[in-house]
Amino acid sequence: MTTPAPPRDTPEKPWRSEGAPPPPPQQPKPPRISWIRLVLFAVVVYLLADLLLSLFGNANSISVTYTEFSKQLNAGQVAEIYAKGDTIQGKLKSAQPKPDNGKGSYTDFTTQRPVFAEDNLWATLEAKGVVVDAEPVVKERSFLANLLISLAPMLLLVVLWLVIARRLGSGGMGGLGGLAKKGPPRPVTQGPGERRTTFADVAGIDEVKAELTEVVDFLKHPETYRRMGAKMPRGVLLAGPPGTGKTLLARAVAGEAGVPFFSASASEFVEMIVGVGASRVRELFTEARKVAPAIIFIDEIDTIGRARGGNAMGGHDEREQTLNQILTEMDGFSGSEGVVVIAATNRAEVLDPALLRPGRFDRTVTVSPPDREGRRAILAIHTREVPLAPDVDLEQVARITPGMTGADLANLANEAALLAVKRGLTQVGAREFSDALEKVQLGAKRSLVMPEEERRRTAYHESGHALLGMLHPGADPVRKITIVPRGRALGVTLSTPDADRYSYTEEYLRSRIIGALGGMAAEQVVYGMVTTGAESDLEQVTSIARGMAGRWGMSERVGRLTAIPNDTQGAYGLSSAPATLDAVDGEARRIVAECYAEACRQLTDHRPQLDALADALMDHETLDEEAAYRVAGMPRGGRG
CATH class of the missing domain: 1.10.8.60 (Helicase, Ruva Protein; domain 3)
Incomplete structure (x- = not known):
């Protein structure tokens, strides 16, 4: 059982450390009242209130035409007006009295007097008894409100900038310097109930543990090596597929040696500001030297350690500067500090040669899947x-x-x-x-109700896979057959070898292709046509056939050469001539055609066994290894 990962450190420090002495306790600072903030807050509240009153204080005001205003004036419905230029504000009498006091209510209005109007407005107002006031009926916005409206966009941008600066740790208007803000690290120490990860928690890769035992011994007894003039490798690169235990191994080395363990992911050093990653690398190595002996672990180092100069469009400045800083820091090791850098990657072939030269990561340990x-x-x-x-x-x-x-x-x-x-x-x-x-x-089972005819076609499809796996010599034994939908498949035939395989013969690869084509061949033999159910089978067949012709030298026409790259060597066809690629495709088609013909022939010759397997699947839906071989009437291991 592995030790749980410790909590993350401060956002400015992407690494985590274990086993270092804890920092002195810090007393909490008393809260400090900022009077300037209170005053600014009060001013903003006042301006907002004034603005809201000015904006919504005339919410009940209506705009009327001057013709309508003249009609209401002649009808005696205008109670009061205020004129400023050609703009007239006023109050209209309402026909409905208020229920509380019995007096009529008023409605605020606004209208514009045309410049060509020649009516005697003043005389009409006097005749109708309209009150002409010097105060506007609708309160206008104040100077502060107008100022706030004009400055609102700028204030919004300032507030947004302050929020971003605070998030980035700049503490104010200090620009983007907060991205590279540094301070004393706070190492994460293990609690009393936690246990260190050791080699007892690692299994299945004994040869790798044997190589790393030297690192543990050096960290435990450095004086022994110094007396002999020996220096340990400055860096150890753990290379292998995902999930093989590279991170677990690094933690086990630190646990066995009992030294602080600084862990970081390479991607966490890359920021949008050039130079930040290099600064973090310098600080990481500085802090590791302070508590030496220690281990620095960098996971997924290919993120920043890719070969430089390979991109015709230019590189990533921040990534390359971070890589250069790592190279410089590792050059600064004298071999006696007691700091060992361990890195992990599953893409060792893309790393920069300067990173792998002696004196830096001068020991590469391959971590393979276990036997x-x-x-x-x-x-x-x-x-x-x-x-x-x-x-x-x-x-x-x-x-x-x-x-x-x-x-x-x-x-x-x-x-x-x-x-x-x-x-x-x-x-x-x-x-x-x-x-x-x-x-x-x-994959997980799916609740899918299929028609009876489609279930039978699926049963024949899976029976074809299984029967060819039983008939062909050297094929992997059939472990289980099912027509219960799982994942994206309507049925599955599971075949696994009895022992681990590290190299494959041409006969075995052909048996893999014949078995994968068994489903389509069974449909052709039984129904005279094929369906779309063999899509994943054909993807597997194509991959194997092209590998035989273009990578493993199993084609006389192509020859004993590698014409197509593997998955880690870039795009298909970059290193071969078009004629060679045409030959690879032609040979792949020939291999698949021969295997398909063989699959159809074998299923035709053993049609009764194919029918028996399909009938058993229709009755039981799933057959285990023993039942499948018994129904097919074949001993375990088929004819081989």
């Missing part, structure tokens, strides 16, 4: 706190999980435990591990 014995040991670690039923055989689980990494096996054990909880069990049994493996490899 069967390693998988059993990993399962034993991840089930230490899982109550296992007597029928659970971890050796058997390890045998049927080839290619799985430590992370995959940890997920498998967890899924089995979750299934046991869901089923109300007190122990995790073999059935839970089997169902968990199906869920991990094949």
Whole structure:
């Protein structure tokens, strides 16, 4: 069981550290009242209130035409007016009296007097008894309100800038300097109930642990090495697929040596401001030297350690400056500080050569997926706190999980435990591990109701895969057949080898292609036509066939050369001539055509067994390994 990751440090420091001495306790500062802020707040509240009153104080005012105003004036409905230029404001009498005091209510209005109007307005007002006032009926906005409205956009921008500056830690109008703000780090120490990760928590990669044991011994006993004039590697690069335990190994080295462990992700050093990542790298190495001996762990170093100059459009200045700072800091090691840099990546081939030269990361350790014995040991670690039923055989689980990494096996054990909880069990049994493996490899079951004819076609499709796997010599044994929809598939045939394979013969690869084409061949043999259900099968077939012709030298026409790159060498076809690529495609088509013809021939010759498997799937939906071979009437291992 691994130690939980410690909480993150301050946002300015992307690394985390363990085992360093805790900082002295800081007394909380008493709250400080800012009178300037209070005054500014009061002024803003007053201006806003004044603005709201001026804007909404005349909400009941209406705008009328001058013709309507003349009619209301002649009818005696105008009670009071105020004129300023050609603008007339006033109050109209309402026909409905107020229920509270019996007096008539008034409605504010505004109108514009045309410049060409020649009516004797003053005489009419006197005759109708209209009060002509010197105060405007509708209160106009004050000078402060007008000023606030004019300055509102600018004030909004200032407030927005202050919020951004505060978020970035600048503390005011100090520009973007807050992005690179630094201060004394606050190392995260382990609590009394926590335990360090050690090599006892790592299994399945004993050869890697043996190489890292030297690093542990150097950190524990540096004087022994200094007396002999020996220097430990300044950097150790852990390269391997995702989930193989690279981060766990780095933590185990620090745990075994009992030294502080500074952990950082390379992507956290890259910011939008050039120079920030380099500054953080300098501070990280400085703090590690202060508490040496220590370990600095940089995860996913390929994020900032890619080869420079490979992009014709130019590089990323911030990434390259951060990489240059790492190179400079590692050059500054004398070999006696007791600081070891461990980095992890699954793309070692894209790293800059300057990063891998002797004196920097001068030791590369390949972390590969575990073998069967390693998988059993990993399962034993991840089930230490899982109550296992007597029928659970971890050796058997390890045998049927080839290619799985430590992370995959940890997920498998967890899924089995979750299934046991869901089923109300007190122990995790073999059935839970089997169902968990199906869920991990094949996907979760789907509640899909298929028509009877489509279920039978799916049964023949999966039976074709399974039967060809049983018939062809050297093919992987069939573990389970099901027509229960899982993930995106309507049915699944699971085949896994008895032992781990590290190299593949041409015969084995052809058996893989024939087995993958078994579903489509079964549909062709039984129904005379094929459906779209073989999409994923054809993707697998195409990948294998093109690899045989263009990467592994299994085609006489193409020759013994690599014509297409692998997944980590860039886009397809960058290093080969068009004629060579045409030859690769032609050979791939030939290999697939020959395998498809062989699949159809074998299924036609063994049609009764194909029908028997399909009928059994229609009745039971799922057949395990023993039942599948029994229905097909074949011994375990087929003809081989």
